[in-house]
Amino acid sequence: MQLSTSPSDASKPTVLIVDDMPDNLSMLGELLLGAGYRVIAANSGPAALRLAAQNPPPDLILLDIMMPGMDGYQVLDRLSAESATRNIPVIFVTARDDPQDEELGLAKGAADYITKPIRPMLVLARIRTQLQAKQARDWLNSRNAYLEEEALRYAVEKERMQTVSIRALAHLAETRDPETGNHILRTQSYVNLLATLLKDHSRFKEILTPHYIKMLTLSAPLHDIGKVGVPDDILRKPGSLTPEEWETMKTHTVLGRVAIEKAETDAEGQVEFFKLAKEVAQWHHEKWDGSGYPDGLKGEAIPVSARIMAIADVFDALISRRIYKMSVMVHEAKDTIAAGRNIHFDPDITDVFLANFQEFETIAHRHFDDL
Known part of the structure; x- marks a missing residue:
């Protein structure tokens, strides 16, 4: 009515x-x-x-x-x-x-x-x-x-600017080593995929939350930022490095952590992104058996972020041409990663990588370097 x-x-x-x-x-x-x-x-x-x-x-x-x-x-x-x-x-x-x-x-x-x-x-x-x-x-x-919509828009814009800034910094480092091409895109994608595949694993599910994975993926491009501090005659040397040159090359890990630390001092309060960025920069060359550098960390003492980054970085280095080496076939890289299980790499992370290897191979082909 x-x-x-x-x-x-x-x-x-x-x-x-x-x-x-x-x-x-x-x-x-x-x-x-x-x-x-x-x-x-x-x-x-x-x-x-x-x-x-x-x-x-x-x-x-x-x-x-x-x-x-x-x-x-x-x-x-x-x-x-x-x-x-x-x-x-x-x-x-x-x-x-x-x-x-x-x-x-x-x-x-x-x-x-x-x-x-x-x-x-x-x-x-x-x-x-x-x-x-x-x-x-x-x-x-x-x-x-309206305010929530504006806050969301600002957050999205801030994240986009942050991502672009991180990529710009990472590319700055890569300009010192021009043959790495799409190394940033590939390793970032490997890290995201590997962390996502591990998120339900009993050893990692408490750590690999969606927010952690997002921050780890965002920080991955900065793993080699310390290369900006390595002299050109070492970074671009076409042949093998001398023992002294190799020691200088290894300092890129600490140089990267220090550079990120300085950026962190400008931030207000603790920012998880910087924590993970420092971990992957300083410790992505550590090895599961303790024979890596710069600190010789062993096993669980190596942060999960750096353990994931290690496999992503080594796999991509193997299949990529460098000024000092040729690339290897993808199946050879897989065999090398498998041989490094429990020596170079966390065994459980290695198993997940190998079990899903085709997905990582797809990423490699998607961002292939046409050199």
Whole structure:
């Protein structure tokens, strides 16, 4: 039942009146129409629920309690259970004047409770108050939604800028060693895939959370940032390095960690990204048996981030041409990784890498260096 259909009513607040008595509907309807409201009416609980679910929904509901079939309390329960209607303020308008009934109605979520016989000025004042409160809530919700959208947009933009900045720094290091080509893209993709494959493993599931994997993937391109500190005559030497030159080359791990540490001092508070970036920079050349560098870490003492980076880095180095060596076939690289199990590499990480080797091979082909 709709008591007003004028097109000009569209901008007016809509009040749904629910009562099984036609006289009550008529009296309340005339009162609200005279006060400038748009009015719709229902003479049963099910009809009220249908009208409340329309789009747009009513701004306020005046609800009788004593109705056959579905009483007002049941109607309110159903309204509260649906996301589309739970935020519509409900005022009980009823002949039940027992304080316990009022307490029950308010406890169920009614915005107000008015007893019959109604006093017109009181009813209009209560309606006006609830509509003003709803208008304020709607404005706040709209504002909050806008702020959340802006915050998300800012976060996405910040992450994009961060990713670009990291890639730029990594490429700066790679310009010192031009034949590495897509090494950054490949190793980053290997790291992400390997960490994702390991996330449910009993040894790693507590560490490899989605956030950790995201931060590790973001930090992976910086694993060789320390190469900017290695002299060109060593970094670009076409032949084998002397023992002294090799010791200088190995310093790129510590140089990388120090460079990231200096950047970290500009950040406010602890940033997990910097922690992981330092780990992969300093320790991606450590070996499971303790024979790696720069600190000779062994087994579990090597951070998980660096253990994952180690396999990604070695695999890519094997299949890539360098100024001082030729590349090897992919199946030969796989055999080398397998031979390094429990010596160079964490055995469980190695097993997962080998079991899913085709996926890593696909990444290698996708970002192949056309030299």
